[in-house]
Amino acid sequence: MTDRPVVLITGASAGLGEEMARQFAALGYDLALCARRIDRLQELRAALPEVRVIVKELDVTDDDAVFTVFQEFAAEFGRIDRVVVNAGLGKGAPLGTGRFDANRATAMVNFVGALAQTEAALQIFRAQGRGHLVLISSMSALRGMRKSMTTYAATKAGVAAIAEGVRSERIPGIDVSVIYPGYIRSEMNSRVSQKTKFMVNTEFGVRKMVAAIEKRKVKAYVPAWPWLPIGLAMKVLPLSAVRKMV
Numbered sequence: 001m002t003d004r005p006v007v008l009i010t011g012a013s014a015g016l017g018e019e020m021a022r023q024f025a026a027l028g029y030d031l032a033l034c035a036r037r038i039d040r041l042q043e044l045r046a047a048l049p050e051v052r053v054i055v056k057e058l059d060v061t062d063d064d065a066v067f068t069v070f071q072e073f074a075a076e077f078g079r080i081d082r083v084v085v086n087a088g089l090g091k092g093a094p095l096g097t098g099r100f101d102a103n104r105a106t107a108m109v110n111f112v113g114a115l116a117q118t119e120a121a122l123q124i125f126r127a128q129g130r131g132h133l134v135l136i137s138s139m140s141a142l143r144g145m146r147k148s149m150t151t152y153a154a155t156k157a158g159v160a161a162i163a164e165g166v167r168s169e170r171i172p173g174i175d176v177s178v179i180y181p182g183y184i185r186s187e188m189n190s191r192v193s194q195k196t197k198f199m200v201n202t203e204f205g206v207r208k209m210v211a212a213i214e215k216r217k218v219k220a221y222v223p224a225w226p227w228l229p230i231g232l233a234m235k236v237l238p239l240s241a242v243r244k245m246v
Contacts, residue, residue, distance in 0.1 A: 004028055004029060004030045004051065004052070005028070005029050005030070005081040005082070006029065006030045006031075006032060006073075006077045006079060006080050006081050006082070007024050007029045007030075007031060007032070007080075007081065007082040007083075007084060008031075008032035008033075008034070008070065008073055008080050008082070008083045008084065008121075009021055009024070009031065009032070009033055009034075009084045009086055010034055010035065010058065010060060010083075010084065010085060010086050010087040010117055011035050011060075011086040011087030011088060012031075012033035012034060012035050012041060012044070012055075012086070013033075013035035013036070013037040013038075013040035013041050013044070014035075014037070014040060014186075015186030015202070016086060016136070016181070016184060016186050016202070016205075016206055016209070017033075017035065017084075017086045017087070018040075018044060019202050019203060019206040020084060020086065020206055020209065020210060021033055021044060021048070021053075022044075022047075022048065023206055023207060023210045024210065025048045025050065025051045025053075027210075027214070028051070029051065029082075030051050030052040030053070030077065031048065031051060031052070031053045031054070032054055032056075032073040032076075032077060032080065033045070033053060033054070033055045033056075034055065034056045034057070034058035034069055034073075035057070035058060035087065036057065036058065036059050038055065038056075038057040041055035041056075041057075042055060052077075054073065054076055054077070056069050056072065056073070058087075060087045060109060060113030060114075060116065060117060061108045061109055061112065061113050063116045066113070066116040066117055066120050067116070067119070067120045067123070070083075070117075070120035070121065070123075070124060071120070071123075071124070074124045079128055080121070080124050080125075080128075080131065081130075081131060081132065082131065082132040082133075082134060082213075083117070083121035083124075083125075083131070083132075083133055083134065084134045084136065084213070085114050085117045085118060085121070085133070085134065085135045085136060085159070086136045087109065087113060087114075087117070088109060088110050088136065089105060089106045089109035089110055090106070090152060091103070091105050091106045091152075092106050092148040092149060092150065092151050092152050093147075093148050094146075094147045094148060094150065095150055095151070103150075103151040106151050106152055106155060107151055107154075107155055110152065110155035110156065110158075110159065111154075111155040111158045111159065114135060114155075114158075114159045114162060115162060118133065118135070118162055118166065121133050122166070122171070122174070125171070125173070125174050126171065126174075128173075129172070129173045130173035130174065131173070131174050131175075132174075132175045132176075132177070132213075132216060133163070133166065133174065133175070133176045133177070134176075134177045134178075134179065134213050135159050135160070135162060135163045135176075135177070135178050135179070136159070136178075136179050136181065136209075137156045137157075137159045137160040137163070137178050137179065137180050137181075138152070138153070138156040138180060138181060139180050139181065139182045139221065139227055139230070139231060139234075139246065140152060140153040140156055140246065141153060141156035141157040141159070141160050141180065142157075142180070142231055142234045142235055143234050143235070143239065143242050144239070145246075146243065159178070160178050160180070160219075163176050163177070163178035163219075164178070167218065175216045176218070177212070177213060177216060177217055177218060177219065177220070178218070178219045178220075179209055179212060179213065179219075179220050179222060180219065180220065180221045180222065180227070180231065181205065181209060181222055182198060182200075182205075182221065182222065182223060182226075182227035182230070183196055183197075183198050183199040183200065184199070184200055184201075184202060184205030184206065184209075184222075185199060185200065185201050185202045185205070186202055198226055198227075200223060204223070205222065205223060208222040208223045208224070209222050230245060230246070233245065234246070
């Protein structure tokens with residue numbers, strides 16, 4: 001069993017997941033990393049020689065594989081201290097425009113996949129008697145979003161609801177956090193204009209995410225400025241005003 005704490009991160013081959021892996025390694029964590037692109041994970045492992053890193057290929061829509069991979073990580077490390085449910089997909093199209101395939105794919109990865117990851121993580125944590133479950137949601141989860149964002153926002157609202165439901169169960173020894181990132185540059189939004197208002201670079205945005213996770217915050221809008229006041233406003237303003245904000 002490792003002496004260092006162990007964090008398991010899904011979707012770790014790029015974007016926010018990859019940067020979280022780098023930043024948790026800098027904090028002294030051993031890493032259990034999984035994603036569909038095993039070659040990218042192997043490159044990341046080679047770049048982090050100061051900690052123990054185990055990588056595994058995983059498609060989070062393969063339910064059986066999620067449980068198998070999580071249990072393999074737990075067996076190889078001897079424990080898992082934290083699981084970050086991060087794997088996500090940003091496909092989408094306005095409903096009724098003939099792209100159900102894209103919206104279904106997003107729903108399967110972002111919600112059903114997150115459900116499987118949560119189940120697998122909690123099996124491990126219940127057996128250990130402790131653990132920290134972290135679910136990555138989105139600021140778009142706070143209200144219904146239009147056009148290509150409709151399904152994505154709905155899935156992220158579902159992720160936040162999973163976190164709140166588990167937290168309300170008050171499972172002894174288990175902490176639950178939900179993180180609502182604002183506009184943080186990542187592979188998923190690489191096609192979005194560089195001039196998007198409030199967009200921050202990956203390293204800075206993830207540093208704020210990791211800080212909130214380390215504090216085991218119940219929920220965090222990150223970066224807090226401007227997303228904390230925007231989040232509070234989004235909950236109460238009419239949709240006509242929300243459309244102009246995000």
